[in-house]
Amino acid sequence: xxxxxxxxxxxxxxxxxxxxxxxxxxxxxxxxxxxxxxxxxxxxxxxxxxxxxxxxxxxxxxxxxxxxxxxxxxxxxxxxxxxxxxxxx
Numbered sequence: 001x002x003x004x005x006x007x008x009x010x011x012x013x014x015x016x017x018x019x020x021x022x023x024x025x026x027x028x029x030x031x032x033x034x035x036x037x038x039x040x041x042x043x044x045x046x047x048x049x050x051x052x053x054x055x056x057x058x059x060x061x062x063x064x065x066x067x068x069x070x071x072x073x074x075x076x077x078x079x080x081x082x083x084x085x086x087x088x089x
Contacts, residue, residue, distance in 0.1 A: 043072070046079045058082040 040048035040055055048055045054075035056067045065082060069075050 044076070044079075046083070047072075047075050056082070058086065060086050 040050050043049045043054065046056055046058050048057065049072075053068045053070050054072050056065075056069070056075050056079045058065050058079065060082070067075075067078055069078070
């Protein structure tokens with residue numbers, strides 16, 4: 001006959017009342033696409049940086065023009081071009 005060993009169980013320790021409920025503070029993402037979306041930080045007017053590239057976003061007559069480039073100088077030149085073009089019309 002085989003000998004049966006008892007499983008070791010961990011003792012249940014009562015939760016500290018001061019401990020925060022982490023799952024409620026940081027609920028799981030329902031939509032994975034939102035969690036993978038880049039975060040853009042403003043660099044200048046109409047120019048944002050996501051850690052890898054610069055994004056130029058200019059809204060003109062209800063239409064938004066958006067463009068990405070790895071070079072900040074190009075982003076500033078393109079932004080100035082779009083704004084000058086916007087003022088001309």
